[in-house]
Amino acid sequence: MKRVLGIVxxxxxxxxxxxxxxxxxxxxxxxxxxxxxxxxxxxxxxxxACYACLPKDKPCRIEDDLSFLLEKIRLADAIxxxxxxxxxxxxxxxKAFQDRFLSVENKHEQYGxxxxxxxxxxxxxxxxxxxEAALNLTAKLFNWRLVDSESFLGANPASxxxxxxxxxxxxxxxxxxxxxxxxxxxxxxxxxxxWSDILRHDGKNVICPFCGTKGEIGMEGDEVKLKFFPEEDYxxxxxxxxxxxxxxxxxxxxxxxxxxxxxxxQNPYRKIGNWLTPEQK
Numbered sequence: 001m002k003r004v005l006g007i008v009x010x011x012x013x014x015x016x017x018x019x020x021x022x023x024x025x026x027x028x029x030x031x032x033x034x035x036x037x038x039x040x041x042x043x044x045x046x047x048x049a050c051y052a053c054l055p056k057d058k059p060c061r062i063e064d065d066l067s068f069l070l071e072k073i074r075l076a077d078a079i080x081x082x083x084x085x086x087x088x089x090x091x092x093x094x095k096a097f098q099d100r101f102l103s104v105e106n107k108h109e110q111y112g113x114x115x116x117x118x119x120x121x122x123x124x125x126x127x128x129x130x131x132e133a134a135l136n137l138t139a140k141l142f143n144w145r146l147v148d149s150e151s152f153l154g155a156n157p158a159s160x161x162x163x164x165x166x167x168x169x170x171x172x173x174x175x176x177x178x179x180x181x182x183x184x185x186x187x188x189x190x191x192x193x194x195w196s197d198i199l200r201h202d203g204k205n206v207i208c209p210f211c212g213t214k215g216e217i218g219m220e221g222d223e224v225k226l227k228f229f230p231e232e233d234y235x236x237x238x239x240x241x242x243x244x245x246x247x248x249x250x251x252x253x254x255x256x257x258x259x260x261x262x263x264x265x266q267n268p269y270r271k272i273g274n275w276l277t278p279e280q281k
Contacts, residue, residue, distance in 0.1 A: 002178060004028050005076035006036040007069075009083035009093040016121040016160040020152060020170040021082035024117060027174030028078065035072065039093035042069060046099060051252045053103040054245065060103035069097075070104065070111060078115040078177040079144055081135055085122035085151075088129025094138060101141040106245055112143030117173045123155030133196040137210050140194055140236040148173045148184045149195060189226045191215075193234050199226070211235045 004025045010017035018036075025034045042065035053060045060066060073079065083090040104111045118135035122128040132151045139146045150169055154160035161167055176182040190197045191208040199215075200207045206215040206226055212235045215228035233239035255262065 002028065002032045002077040003075055004032050004034050004078045004080065004177070005072055006034070006080045006082065007039065008036060009039045009081075009091050009097075010121070011038075011040040011091075012084075012157055015084070015157045016152065016154045017082040017084050017119060019158060020119045020121065020160060020166070021080045023167055023170040024080050024119065024174030024177075027171035028177050035076075037069060037072060039097060042066075044069070044093070044096045044100065046096065047102060051102075051248060054106060054249055054252065056106045060100065066100050066103070073114065073142070074110050076114055079139075080117055080119065080174070080177075081138060082119035082121070083131065083135055085120060085128050085131040088127060088131070090120075090131045090134045094134065098134075098138055098141055102248075104142060105241060108143040108241070114142075114144045115147050115177045116144035117147050117177060118149040119170065119173070120149070120151040121154055121160065122151060123153075125153060128153075130198050133194075133198050133210060136195050140211065143236070143241070146195070147176050147182065189224070192228050193230050194236065212240075 006021040006025050008018050008021050012018065018038075021036070022034075025032075025036075028034075044066050045062050045064045048062065050061065052058060083094050086092070089095075116139045118132065118139060120128060120132040120135055122131060128151045132149055136146055136149050150173060152160045152166050152169075154162075154166070176184075186192070187195070187197065189199075191199070191211060191213050193213045194208060194211040196208050196210045198209060200209050201217070206217055206228075207213070208215075208228075213228055213230055215226050218225050218227055231237075233243070235241075235244075
């Protein structure tokens with residue numbers, strides 16, 4: 001028996017994200033233990049960038065529901081991450097979760113390595129934006145093993161089921177979670193390291209903003225083709241993650257050494273302007 005954890009970011013009960021997540025989870029196998037967490041039910045607060053969690057034996061100091069979520073992730077064998085597109089990106093609960101990844105970046109042996117699929121739902125054709133890429137980024141941030149991802153069109157609750165192909169695709173993704181022979185079909189001109197189809201150009205190279213993989217633009221007949229040059233130490237590789245941790249630890253020590261200087265630099269700005277807050281209820 002495997003434990004499959006569905007993490008659903010949508011606030012809608014039985015909305016498209018929840019339905020497709022459940023369809024994928026059910027397809028993993030009849031004997032599996034299926035558990036779901038709705039991110040809107042959790043109190044996940046903003047990261048304070050205090051760096052207290054950087055040591056391997058130190059948890060995040062913020063007392064909220066992240067520890068509950070991380071424990072369920074630790075116990076899971078596979079993860080189904082589902083979210084709707086809001087304002088061309090994943091709804092804010094995903095970003096709040098992403099911003100807390102520092103607390104586990106040095107603890108991947110506990111929370112990483114989980115097989116994961118991501119499910120994006122969006123309501124207007126052409127308006128999925130960067131949602132799928134951002135959900136895949138979530139998997140990379142937490143060092144999950146990304147198996148497959150897909151975006152599904154449907155605005156009204158359950159409307160994704162009006163197209164039978166959507167249910168079939170979600171079930172295919174679910175079955176892939178525990179299929180060691182499954183090979184996802186790459187999409188045209190996507191980053192080979194993180195599957196992002198959002199790219200930047202620096203005047204010479206194409207650069208994936210999510211993982212830093214570089215490539216070049218070329219033509220094959222009338223078609224634009226991208227050729228990428230994946231590096232072994234790209235941003236979400238073991239070496240890349242260690243580089244990030246080393247950088248943060250160096251910055252933490254630099255702050256401690258220069259704290260007095262930073263306070264002097266801050267002082268002229270302490271009394272500028274008035275902060276506005278709502279009245280206490």
